[in-house]
Structures are given as structure tokens and as C-alpha cells.
Amino acid sequence: HSHLLELLKRTTVHGESNSALIIGPRGSGKTTLLNHVLKDLREMNQVRENLLEVHLNGKKNPFLSGLLQTNDKVALKEITRQLQLENVVGDKVFGSFAENLAFLLEALRRGNRSSSCPILFVLDEFDLFVHHKNQTLLYNLFDISQSAQTPVTVIGLTCRQDILELLEKRVKSRFSHRQIYLMNSFDFKEYIKIFKKQLSLPAEFPNEAFAQKWNNNVQHLSEDKTVQDVLQRLFHRTKDLRSLHLLLVLAVSAVTVHHPLPTAADLQEASRQHSSDSRANIVHGLSVLEICLIIAMKHLNEVYDGEPFNFQMVYNEFQKFIQRKAHSMYNFEKPVVMKAFEHLLQLELVQPLERPSARAQREFLLMKLLLDSSQIMEALQVYPNCPTDVKQWAASSLSWL
Amino acid sequence: MPNLEHPAYPAADLARLESLVPCRESQVSMLLSIFGERQQFSFPSIFIYGHTSSGKTYVMQTLLTTLQLPHVFVNCVEHFTSRLLLEEILIQLQNCSGTEQTSPVHCDTLNDFVRLFKQALASQELQDQTLYIVLDRAEQLREMEANILPAFLRLQELTDRNVTVVLLSEIVWELFRPNVGCFEPFTMYFPDYSIGHLQKILSQNHPPEYSADFYAAYINILLGVFYMVCRDLKELQHLAALNFAKYCEPVVRGEANERDTRKLWKNIEPHLKKAMQTVYLREISSSQWERLQQDGGEPGQLKGLSAHTHVELPYYSKFLLIAAYLASYNPVRTDKRFFLKHHGKIRKTNFMKKHEKTSNHLLGPKPFPLDRLLAILYSIVDNRVAPTANIFSQITSLVTLQLLSMVGQHDQLDGPRYKCTVSLDFIRTIAR
Numbered sequence: 010h011s012h013l014l015e016l017l018k019r020t021t022v023h024g025e026s027n028s029a030l031i032i033g034p035r036g037s038g039k040t041t042l043l044n045h046v047l048k049d050l051r052e053m054n055q056v057r058e059n060l061l062e063v064h065l066n067g068k069k070n071p072f073l074s075g076l077l078q079t080n081d082k083v084a085l086k087e088i089t090r091q092l093q094l095e096n097v098v099g100d101k102v103f104g105s106f107a108e109n110l111a112f113l114l115e116a117l118r119r120g121n122r123s124s125s126c127p128i129l130f131v132l133d134e135f136d137l138f139v140h141h142k143n144q145t146l147l148y149n150l151f152d153i154s155q156s157a158q159t160p161v162t163v164i165g166l167t168c169r170q171d172i173l174e175l176l177e178k179r180v181k182s183r184f185s186h187r188q189i190y191l192m193n194s195f196d197f198k199e200y201i202k203i204f205k206k207q208l209s210l211p212a213e214f215p216n217e218a219f220a221q222k223w224n225n226n227v228q229h230l231s232e233d234k235t236v237q238d239v240l241q242r243l244f245h246r247t248k249d250l251r252s253l254h255l256l257l258v259l260a261v262s263a264v265t266v267h268h269p270l271p272t273a274a275d276l277q278e279a280s281r282q283h284s285s286d287s288r289a290n291i292v293h294g295l296s297v298l299e300i301c302l303i304i305a306m307k308h309l310n311e312v313y314d315g316e317p318f319n320f321q322m323v324y325n326e327f328q329k330f331i332q333r334k335a336h337s338m339y340n341f342e343k344p345v346v347m348k349a350f351e352h353l354l355q356l357e358l359v360q361p362l363e364r365p366s367a368r369a370q371r372e373f374l375l376m377k378l379l380l381d382s383s384q385i386m387e388a389l390q391v392y393p394n395c396p397t398d399v400k401q402w403a404a405s406s407l408s409w410l
Numbered sequence: 411m412p413n414l415e416h417p418a419y420p421a422a423d424l425a426r427l428e429s430l431v432p433c434r435e436s437q438v439s440m441l442l443s444i445f446g447e448r449q450q451f452s453f454p455s456i457f458i459y460g461h462t463s464s465g466k467t468y469v470m471q472t473l474l475t476t477l478q479l480p481h482v483f484v485n486c487v488e489h490f491t492s493r494l495l496l497e498e499i500l501i502q503l504q505n506c507s508g509t510e511q512t513s514p515v516h517c518d519t520l521n522d523f524v525r526l527f528k529q530a531l532a533s534q535e536l537q538d539q540t541l542y543i544v545l546d547r548a549e550q551l552r553e554m555e556a557n558i559l560p561a562f563l564r565l566q567e568l569t570d571r572n573v574t575v576v577l578l579s580e581i582v583w584e585l586f587r588p589n590v591g592c593f594e595p596f597t598m599y600f601p602d603y604s605i606g607h608l609q610k611i612l613s614q615n616h617p618p619e620y621s622a623d624f625y626a627a628y629i630n631i632l633l634g635v636f637y638m639v640c641r642d643l644k645e646l647q648h649l650a651a652l653n654f655a656k657y658c659e660p661v662v663r664g665e666a667n668e669r670d671t672r673k674l675w676k677n678i679e680p681h682l683k684k685a686m687q688t689v690y691l692r693e694i695s696s697s698q699w700e701r702l703q704q705d706g707g708e709p710g711q712l713k714g715l716s717a718h719t720h721v722e723l724p725y726y727s728k729f730l731l732i733a734a735y736l737a738s739y740n741p742v743r744t745d746k747r748f749f750l751k752h753h754g755k756i757r758k759t760n761f762m763k764k765h766e767k768t769s770n771h772l773l774g775p776k777p778f779p780l781d782r783l784l785a786i787l788y789s790i791v792d793n794r795v796a797p798t799a800n801i802f803s804q805i806t807s808l809v810t811l812q813l814l815s816m817v818g819q820h821d822q823l824d825g826p827r828y829k830c831t832v833s834l835d836f837i838r839t840i841a842r
Contacts, residue, residue: 035591040567136590137557168591255596258453262443287459287582287599294461294602297638344691345639352462357581373775393604 012189013046016162028154028163028184030135032170033191035249039166042191043131135165139175147176151183200244200253205231207257208271219269226270235273239280246284256283288380291356292388297399298341298349300392301327304403306359306378307385317362317375320350324372330402347372419477427476431469432614433607437600438473444596445479445540445574452540453596454566455575457548457583460600463643466578467546469600474542480506481542486550492558496523499543503530520561524569531571541573548577552586560592567593605637612643612650620658628657631675635682649685652699656681726791727804728841731830733786734814735837738775738830742782777817777827780805 016027031039130150132138138147154161165172173181173188195203208227230236243256259279260271292303305326309318324346331340353359354376362375389395389403419442431438445452458466474481482502489495500515500523517523531541543565545551551559561568562575575595579586583597603611609629616625632650640646657678660670688699723731783805808814809828817827 035593251594255594258444258596262440285599287584287597290599290601291459291461291582294464294641296641298640339638341639342687345686348691349639355462355580357585 013042013164014049016187027187028151028165029187029189030165030167030172030184031189031191032167032172035168035251039168039191040133043164043166130161130163132163132165135167136169136172136175138165139172144177144180148180148183151180154185155183195248197241197244200248201231201237201240203250204240204253204257207253208261223270230271230273230276233273236276239276242280242284252283256280259283286384286387288358289384289388289391291358292380292385293392295353296349297396298346299353300389300395301330301399301402302346302350302353303358303378303380303385304399305330307380307382307403310378310382315377317377319375320347320372323350334398334402423476427473430472430476431465432611433603434465434469434600437598438469440598441469441473450540451566451572452574454593455563455577455595457577457579457586457595457597458600459579459582459597461602461641462580463645464600464602465643466600470544470576470578474544479542480539481544482506483544483546485546487547490550490553492520492554493518495545495554495558496520499523500526500530503527503541520557528569528571531569531573538572541571542576543573544576544578546578548579549581549586551577556588559586560588563593563595602641603643605633608633608637608641608643608646612646615647615650617654625654627671627674628654631657631678632682635679636686639686653678653682653685655700724804726801727808729787729791730783730801730804730808731813732837732841733783733790734778734808734828734830735775735834736790737778737782737786775829775831777829779827783828 013029013031016029031043033039138144141147150161150163154163169175173186176184205227208230209224239256240253243252246252256276256279259282260275264271264275292300295303302323305323306318309322309326324343327346328340350359354361358380359376359378362377386403389400427438428435444456458470460466471483473479474483482499484495484498484502486495489498496517497515500517504515515526517526543562545562551562562577565575566573577595583595609626612629612633613622613626616622629650632646632653636646636649657674660673660677685699784801787801805814805828809816813831814828815831817829
């Protein structure tokens with residue numbers, strides 16, 4: 010935090026040009042950090058302005074996001090718009106990107122000859138800018154930040170650790186190789202403290218007594234063993250603060266007028282919902298015929314060690330089951346079974362290995378199953394009204410083949 | 411059953427909402443608690459998944475219109491490119507404000523969209539209420555440009571406004587996630603209806619002439635036949651509506667009264683089984699089905715869609731097709747044995763033993779060269795067949811009918827190779 014602040018201060022106060030990259034996994038707070046630093050900086054500059062008026066005539070922060078500006082032309086238009094230079098550019102036609110950018114920066118030179126406005130470029134989703142053609146935008150921005158004309162700072166935010174390998178050689182050489190890494194490096198005790206802080210009500214809450222009661226309850230919860238178990242499980246899975254946030258929202262949404270304080274049971278329920286297997290949920294809603302098809306596919310996978318299968322094979326397997334073992338299942342006709350199979354395709358539980366062409370017959374298209382056999386067995390346990398012979402078929406090995 | 415309560419919304423609205431969405435109260439109350447009050451910021455993105463016709467679209471629409479929350483509803487299959495999608499959202503936003511200025515909107519990229527969106531929101535009197543953008547069939551978003559999905563998930567952050575994007579889909583979230591990760595939405599599951607729920611919902615549509623019990627018994631029978639195959643609410647509703655007239659026939663004719671369940675069951679049972687093969691598979695349309703019921707026709711008269719694929723072929727074409735089927739499904743080694751008068755013994759090698767399990771019938775047809783086809787043809791047809799242009803043109807017409815398919819390039823030097831694309835049943839009917 011202090012590094013970044015220093016960096017930006019140097020640009021604005023001393024007129025130095027700089028560039029930096031902030032790297033960290035998703036949800037580690039890069040954008041929040043940057044906003045925080047910018048807020049601090051603005052407050053500081055207000056102070057400075059009162060003291061020395063000469064220096065800054067205003068600072069422009071174009072904010073670019075890799076998601077929105079998908080190629081360099083769009084990016085340039087956005088820069089023009091954000092710097093509010095549209096009327097200056099007007100009808101001029103530029104030969105190259107570099108000329109365009111240079112012209113823009115020239116236009117920012119205000120009367121004061123000693124300094125023009127320092128510009129801060131913030132590039133969010135930096136890795137997407139790297140995929141533009143020739144990386145012209147990056148090249149030019151870094152070029153300007155190295156040459157001494159206008160004080161420009163370029164800050165990139167990205168979640169890819171290998172971002173430096175993606176930069177071209179000429180771009181990399183102009184980059185100052187300053188990197189700030191943000192990792193979620195807190196341990197479990199701090200995690201619990203964060204949990205408490207997130208859940209407590211701030212001091213400015215209007216109803217004092219309620220706030221007091223709420224905060225006491227939160228303190229109580231953070232010492233409860235079951236709550237700590239829940240948090241421990243989440244902590245082992247991901248240290249990301251966003252998931253903690255989701256979990257807390259789920260728990261707090263159970264709070265109503267009749268149930269004013271969140272309890273440990275709420276948190277447990279929220280954790281269960283949060284970590285439920287979504288594929289198992291989908292399997293729960295399938296019809297019995299579709300479940301039989303999935304079990305047939307599981308057996309095929311076991312026999313052939315995961316080689317892809319087609320509908321004809323699955324149907325064959327299903328027929329074998331009906332003839333030998335089934336009492337509760339009626340022998341459905343082939344088109345009906347085909348319709349059930351296509352429903353599974355639509356839900357993307359089964360995926361074809363290659364796109365279906367008009368030439369090949371549908372029944373012989375090779376597919377693979379996207380469910381694990383343990384997932385299937387678990388889902389069968391909770392499946393409502395499952396006929397017993399189907400369950401036994403699923404659990405059996407192929408010794409009866 | 412929990413009553414929907416929320417301090418921000420009037421109780422009358424909530425009661426009406428509850429009556430419109432049976433069996434979905436817990437999901438609606440969860441959604442209400444996430445939405446919060448009108449002006450509160452909610453999650454930037456919510457992802458709702460569940461089975462086909464588990465009520466996701468219906469519940470969202472009813473919720474948003476009953477409580478009159480400002481929303482934009484777009485179907486991603488209807489607007490399948492990014493430009494169509496973005497322009498539709500902006501157009502609906504204009505209509506939302508109630509003013510009649512429908513100026514044509516031109517929006518190509520997400521960049522323009524964000525700018526125009528901010529402008530459109532500024533010109534409306536939403537009083538800081540949350541705007542909901544609902545994208546139905548969101549799995550199509552994956553097929554569009556790669557930046558659309560992550561951008562929509564972060565729309566609240568990118569536009570810095572009070573907006574929430576709701577994605578509805580059948581596919582689970584793990585298949586949506588882009589490779590580099592994205593802003594994770596709040597995922598919610600709409601569980602499928604249990605058999606009790608299905609019964610309750612289906613029984614609500616009973617026609618007023620008959621009692622609710624009578625209709626409930628009918629639904630029971632229907633579910634007993636179809637529940638194992640299909641749990642889709644829409645299909646079951648369709649089937650229930652079509653077959654009810656037949657079910658009531660004995661009562662109308664005076665042969666049985668409403669309580670005679672056994673007679674009604676005997677009457678309706680073969681009918682439902684027939685329905686499974688035809689209407690359920692969409693072989694015949696529902697109007698044809700109704701006409702059939704009125705005439706009381708026999709199953710032989712049913713000309714479903716698959717019946718139309720049985721074409722009448724000329725004499726030599728039938729033999730050609732049978733020869734093609736044999737060529738596709740028998741391995742080359744066995745040709746000598748089957749088709750020559752004096753055959754030698756076939757030595758089973760290790761190769762054959764390993765591959766015995768996967769019989770050719772399961773793997774599909776194999777391609778064969780033209781000469782082999784002609785050779786087999788000569789051996790199955792009794793009289794001598796001259797290789798005239800007639801035969802060759804019949805082969806080409808079989809390809810056009812898609813009963814054979816050509817494998818490989820058109821200008822192969824060794825001669826064209828073909829593959830037979832029909833099933834054994836078809837061959838059997840032809841061979842008769």
C-alpha cells in the first residue's frame with residue numbers, strides 16, 4: 010500500500026514517469042487497493058494545492074478496463090473521451106497510433122511551461138490488453154512513460170502470474186519491471202477476526218441497543234465450535250474473501266423480524282447450501298429412465314476404462330439390465346430412450362467428443378460422461394423413490410456379465 | 411408453509427405473489443431477502459440454475475412484475491449475437507421509462523453499451539431503485555464473444571450504478587466459468603418438483619365441469635404411466651390436457667360414474683401407452699391426436715413422422731441397400747466365407763478375440779469401397795446383373811436420399827467409398 014502511494018506521489022509531485030503492475034489472484038483486493046490509494050492521494054493533493062498553486066492544474070485519470078476495450082482503436086477512442094479532448098481531435102486523420110497518442114498528450118500542455126498534467130493510466134484486466142494486435146497500446150504507453158515528455162504513470166492490474174512472459178520483448182524492455190504482489194497470506198486466526206469484523210455492525214448504526222446485542226451475538230458466534238468448523242472448512246477450500254462474503258450473506262438472509270439474530274445453525278445451513286455439488290443437484294431431478302441410462306454409462310466406463318461410448322452401446326447395456334434384472338422397469342421403446350438420452354445431452358451431463366455433423370448418424374456419435382462415478386453413487390443415495398433393483402444394479406460390479 | 415413477509419413490500423402484493431407461485435415459496439423468500447429494499451444494492455450478479463421447466467423464468471417474471479421492480483427481460487436464444495443482445499437491453503430500458511421516445515439505438519461493443527447505459531439510467535426517474543437485467547437461457551452467452559459473460563457479471567462495478575444481472579440456465583455454473591476466472595455470482599438452485607408437487611400443480615388446472623377429486627385421480631394415473639420417463643412439467647401438462655377428453659368418455663357416455671376407477675383405468679390405459687409412442691415423441695401433432703381420438707381409429711392408421719422415411723425403392727436399389735448394409739457391418743475377412751460357393755476355413759487370430767466384445771453393430775457402419783459393394787451385389791442377386799449406368803445412377807440416388815453416405819473426397823483416385831446409414835429394422839422392412 011505504501012509502495013503504491015509513494016509511486017503515485019512521485020509522479021504527481023515530482024513529475025516522474027513510472028509504471029507498475031499489481032498482480033494477485035481473483036478477489037485479493039487489487040481494485041480496492043488502488044481505489045484506496047487514489048482516494049488518499051486526492052486528499053493529499055487538495056492539501057498541496059492549498060499550499061502551492063503552481064504545480065498541478067488538475068489530474069486526469071482515464072480508467073480503462075480490458076473487458077470493455079477489446080482492441081486498440083476502441084481503447085484510443087475511450088482515452089480521447091475520458092481526457093475530454095474530443096473537440097480538439099475533431100477531424101484530424103492520424104497516420105499511426107503513436108502520432109495520435111502524442112498529439113493527445115501535447116494538447117494537455119497547459120500554459121505552464123514547466124509541467125504539463127500528470128496522467129495516470131489504470132489498465133484493469135491487463136492480460137486482455139496483451140492479446141491485442143502487436144500490443145500497440147501497451148508499447149506506446151510504456152514508451153511515453155520512459156521518455157521524458159509528460160509525466161505518465163501506467164498501472165496494470167491482472168490476475169495472471171505469468172503476465173511478464175506474455176509481453177513482447179520491446180514492450181517488456183520499456184516496462185520498469187516494478188511488480189506488486191498481493192496474496193491472501195493471512196492465517197486462520199486472522200480469518201476469524203475478519204469474519205467478526207465483517208459481521209459486526211458499525212458504530213454509527215442508529216439503534217444503539219440493537220447494535221450492542223448484535224455485536225455480542227457475533228462475539229459469541231466467533232467462539233462457537235461449530236461456527237469455527239464451518240469457517241475452517243471454507244478456509245481450507247479458498248482463502249478468498251469474496252466466498253466468505255457470500256457465505257455470510259446467505260446466513261444473514263435468514264434473519265427476519267421474528268428471528269433477529271443469526272445463529273450457528275444458520276451458518277451451518279448456509280455452508281451446506283454454499284458447498285452443495287451442483288451436478289448432484291441436477292442428477293436429483295432426473296427421471297428414472299435417465300438415471301438408468303447414466304448407470305449404464307457408468308458401467309461402460311468401468312469396463313472399457315473410460316473410452317468414449319455411443320448411444321447404441323448404452324442402449325444395449327440398458328437392454329441387458331431390463332432382460333436380466335429389472336422388475337420395476339418397463340421395457341421402453343428405442344425412440345423413448347433416445348429422447349431421454351437427448352435430454353441428458355441438453356443438460357450437458359454427456360458431451361459429444363466432436364461436433365455432430367449432418368452426415369453421421371446420431372446414435373453412433375461418440376460421447377463421454379461428465380460425471381464421476383462417486384458423484385453418481387452419492388446422488389443415488391439421496392434420489393427420491395429410487396426402485397431397489399436400479400440401486401442394486403448401480404452398486405453391482407460386472408461379475409454377472 | 412412459510413408466508414412471504416418482507417417489510418419493504420405491501421402485504422397484499424406478497425399474498426398475490428404467493429398464490430401465483432405454488433411450491434416455490436422458499437426460493438421466492440430467499441430472492442426477496444437478497445433483493446432487499448428497493449434502493450439497496452444487491453449482489454452484482456445472481457446465477458439461477460435448475461431443470462427444464464422447474465419454474466425459473468416464470469417465478470422471476472412473476473416476482474418482478476407483481477412487485478413492480480424495474481427490470482429488463484431478455485432471452486439469449488432470441489438475441490444470439492452480442493449486438494442484438496446489447497441493443498435489446500437498451501431498447502427495453504427506453505420503454506421502461508415510459509416516455510415515448512424510441513430513437514434507434516446503435517450499439518456495437520460493450521464499451522458503447524456501458525456509456526449508453528449510464529446515459530439511459532440517468533434520464534430515468536428510478537429514484538435509486540435497483541434495476542434488474544434478467545438474461546434467460548444464459549448458456550448462449552458462452553457462444554458469444556469471450557468478454558460478454560465476464561463483463562455482465564461485473565456490470566455493477568463497471569458502470570458504477572445500482573444494477574443486478576440475473577442469469578437463468580439449465581447448465582451448472584462450473585461449465586460457464588472462463589479459464590482465467592471471473593467474478594463469481596451468487597448461485598442458487600431451483601430444486602425439481604417432487605411427485606407431490608407435480609400432482610398439486612397439475613391438479614390446479616382442472617376444468618370446471620368436473621370435480622377436483624376426479625381430476626386428481628386422473629392426474630394420478632397419468633403420472634403413474636409417465637413419471638418414470640419424464641418429469642418435465644410442460645410435457646406433462648400437454649399430455650394431461652390432450653388425454654383428458656378420452657378419460658372422461660365413459661362418464662359422458664354414461665357407462666360409468668366418476669368413482670368407477672377400475673373401468674376408467676381400463677379404458678385409458680392402452681391409450682396412454684399409445685400416447686407415449688406418438689405424442690410424447692412428437693411423431694404426430696396434437697391436432698392429429700385429437701382427431702384420432704374422436705374417430706376411435708386403430709393404431710394402424712397412425713402415420714407418424716418416422717413412417718414417412720419408409721420410401722418405396724425400385725428392385726435393384728433394394729438389393730443395393732442390403733448389399734451396402736452387409737458391406738458396412740461385416741468385416742472383410744468374412745466376405746469370402748459368406749459369399750463364395752467354395753469357402754475356406756477362417757482362422758481365428760488373437761486379433762479377433764480381443765475385439766469380440768465390441769461387435770460391429772455397436773460401433774456403427776464402416777466405410778467400404780465401391781468394388782466391394784458391386785461384388786456383394788453380384789453374389790446376392792440371382793440373375794446376372796450388368797454393370798450398366800443404371801446401377802451406378804441408383805447408387806447416386808441412394809446417396810441423395812441419405813440412405814448411403816459418401817466418405818472421403820469426391821476426387822479420390824481409388825474410387826469412391828461409401829457407408830450405409832440405415833438401421834437393421836429398416837433393412838428388414840425393405841427385405842420383405
